[in-house]
Amino acid sequence: xxxxxxxxxxxxxxxxxxxxxxxxxxxxxxxxxxxxxxxxxxxxxxxxxxxxxxxxxxxxxxxxxxxxxxxxxxxxxxxxxxxxxxxxxxxxxxxxxxxxxxxxxxxxxxxxxxxxxxxxxxxxxxxxxxxxxxxxxxxxxxxxxxxxxxxxxxxxxxxxxxxxxxxxxxxxxxxxxxxxxxxxxxxxxxxxxxxxxxxxxxxxxxxxxxxxxxxxxxxxxxxxxxxxxxxxxxxxxxxxxxxxxxxxxxxxxxxxxxxxxxxxxxxxxxxxxxxxxxxxxxxxxxxxxxxxxxxxxxxxxxxxxxxxxxxxxxxxxxxxxxxxxxxxxxxxxxxxxxxxxxxxxxxxxxxxxxxxxxxxxxxxxxxxxxxxxxxxxxxxxxxxxx
Numbered sequence: 001x002x003x004x005x006x007x008x009x010x011x012x013x014x015x016x017x018x019x020x021x022x023x024x025x026x027x028x029x030x031x032x033x034x035x036x037x038x039x040x041x042x043x044x045x046x047x048x049x050x051x052x053x054x055x056x057x058x059x060x061x062x063x064x065x066x067x068x069x070x071x072x073x074x075x076x077x078x079x080x081x082x083x084x085x086x087x088x089x090x091x092x093x094x095x096x097x098x099x100x101x102x103x104x105x106x107x108x109x110x111x112x113x114x115x116x117x118x119x120x121x122x123x124x125x126x127x128x129x130x131x132x133x134x135x136x137x138x139x140x141x142x143x144x145x146x147x148x149x150x151x152x153x154x155x156x157x158x159x160x161x162x163x164x165x166x167x168x169x170x171x172x173x174x175x176x177x178x179x180x181x182x183x184x185x186x187x188x189x190x191x192x193x194x195x196x197x198x199x200x201x202x203x204x205x206x207x208x209x210x211x212x213x214x215x216x217x218x219x220x221x222x223x224x225x226x227x228x229x230x231x232x233x234x235x236x237x238x239x240x241x242x243x244x245x246x247x248x249x250x251x252x253x254x255x256x257x258x259x260x261x262x263x264x265x266x267x268x269x270x271x272x273x274x275x276x277x278x279x280x281x282x283x284x285x286x287x288x289x290x291x292x293x294x295x296x297x298x299x300x301x302x303x304x305x306x307x308x309x310x311x312x313x314x315x316x317x318x319x320x321x322x323x324x325x326x327x328x329x330x331x332x333x334x335x336x337x338x339x340x341x342x343x344x345x346x347x348x349x350x351x352x353x354x355x356x357x358x359x360x361x362x363x364x365x366x367x368x369x370x371x372x373x374x375x376x377x378x379x380x381x382x383x384x385x386x
Contacts, residue, residue, distance in 0.1 A: 008125040019048030020384055023098060023128075024055060025119060026073060026109030027070050028209045029244075030278055032056035034134060034180045035110040037373030039064055042380060052098075054091065067094070088115055096122045104128050106384050111136070118146045123243045124152035129383040133157045133376050135174075136169060146170045154383050157376045160319060161366045178368025181281055184263060192267035197236060203346055206269030206288065207241045207255075208262065208279040215275060216247050218295045221271050224251055225335035226249040226342065233343055240265050242279070270354070271345035273338050276313040280325065281367070284316050284360045289353040290318055290325045291334040292317075319366050324359040 022042070036058035038050055051064035054073075060066060073087055092115060099122050100103065107117040107123045113136035120130045125220040134375040135158045138146055149156060149172045156174045158164055164176040176209050193200060205227055209219040227239045229255075241261040250259055258265050262279065266272065266286040274280050276294040283290045294312040317323050328337050343354045 019050060020046050020351050020386070021050050021052075021103055022106050022108055022380075023095065023123075024051050024053040024059065024064055024108045024110075025112070025116060026055045026059060026110040027073060028057060029110055029113060031110035031134065032058045032070060034373075035059055035108065036062040036064075037180060038108065038133065038339055038376045038380065041377035045377065045381065046386070053095070060260065072192055074140075091115065092118055092122075099126045099128055100167070102126065106131060106380060107206055108133065108380060110134050113145075117152075120152040121148065129154040131155050131157065131376070131380050131383055133177075135163050135212050138166075143170075147274035152272055155379050157379055159372065160315070161368070162319075175375070176368065176378060177379075178370065178372045179281065180372040181192075181278065181285060182367060182370040183372055184284065185265040187267050189267050191232060191340060192264045195260075195264055196240060196256060196268050198268055198368050203234060203237045203312050204240050204269050205237050205342065205346065206265050207239060208265070208272060208274040208282075209241070209249075210275040210277070211244050212277075213247055216244070216249070218332075219275055219293065220249055221251075221336065222293070222295070222333060222335050224249075224255075226256065226273060226338035229339035230343055230346070233339075234346060237346065239267055242266075246367060270348060271342050273342055274325075276327070278313065280314045280316040281319075281363075283325075284367075285365045289356040290316075291328065291341045291345070292325050293328045293338060295330055295333050316360075316363055319363045320359055322359075324356055325365070 013334045024035055024039065026032045032055050032257050035055060038058060039062040042049060052067055054070055055064055055066050056070045058326055068091055106358040107128055107130045109119060109130060111134040120132065123130045130153045132153045140185050150170065156172050157177045158169055159177060159179045160173055161176055167174040198204060207223045207227060209216050209223050214254050231237055241249060241252060241257050242265040243249055243257045243259045245259050262282060266282045266288050268289050272283055272290040273286050274283060274290045276292050280290060280292055296312055312323060313327055313329060314325055316325055326341055344350055347353065349376050
């Protein structure tokens with residue numbers, strides 16, 4: 001009740017104020033990308049608006065004036081979170097002070113629940129409407145924390161089709177906006193092969209070891225050795241790796257390391273080995289059969305096994321509601337296992353690849369239609385009374 005009264009009072013005093021002042025926050029590369037799309041649309045609608053907070057290079061390019069760079073805080077796994085806890089505490093304190101000043105018209109949070117649920121609570125305390133874009137995966141690990149969204153978030157914009165029903169049933173105002181990957185321009189296979197310098201008939205294995213330093217450190221040696229095994233069986237295969245600038249990929253001699261963009265790597269690939277996550281949906285959009293893998297440190301994995309209640313780790317399988325692509329997790333994610341399965345997928349006429357592609361059509365349909373950034377911007381404008 002107090003939160004609603006605070007929001008009403010702020011709305012009455014600031015409905016005519018211009019420019020809009022929006023606190024934005026993204027803690028990971030994917031969040032940086034998707035938040036940047038929304039910022040671009042909002043800047044077109046509200047040219048004098050100011051965006052400040054935490055994010056990365058794409059948000060800066062979209063016009064946000066960031067006070068904190070996400071690269072200093074990005075973590076994965078429970079042990080890494082502990083190491084960066086002091087920096088997160090300082091950032092949260094700074095955001096709370098900013099919200100207390102009363103100059104913020106709206107808060108736009110993207111994923112990254114460990115920090116953002118606390119920011120949402122602080123914003124609600126001061127009557128600032130919160131738009132949370134890309135929901136925390138509470139359907140997998142934290143249903144009891146839905147109460148925080150219900151109490152502190154004015155609107156939740158979700159990108160996976162089953163999330164709208166999950167959160168709406170639990171009292172959270174929720175809208176499925178479609179997946180933002182659908183908004184990205186992606187090259188054709190012919191365009192991508194020309195860009196990378198590959199012949200049209202060259203068989204290509206794509207490797208996607210992740211975007212975070214800790215992920216690459218654990219997964220790259222396994223993916224690299226799996227690719228070596230594949231090359232022994234199919235000497236003519238080319239290996240192309242989706243890399244991240246600044247990260248190290250030792251032992252990749254003979255492979256093509258491509259840091260420009262992952263959709264290009266996916267477009268040239270006849271088959272792929274993907275870290276679980278967004279890359280599995282990139283494969284769906286490119287119609288590239290895949291094997292999914294993941295590893296984390298032993299402590300984080302032991303904790304995850306206790307708290308995660310989810311039948312799959314790959315987003316493609318979660319959206320499909322069944323295992324479309326095979327998953328190899330922790331100890332099962334070995335070079336031998338990955339190579340054995342991806343060799344089957346490199347056969348363009350093989351039954352396994354055809355089975356995956358048939359399922360991809362259903363997944364693409366369920367991901368919605370292009371325009372996620374615009375739909376989120378519509379929700380933001382509504383919250384700001386514009």
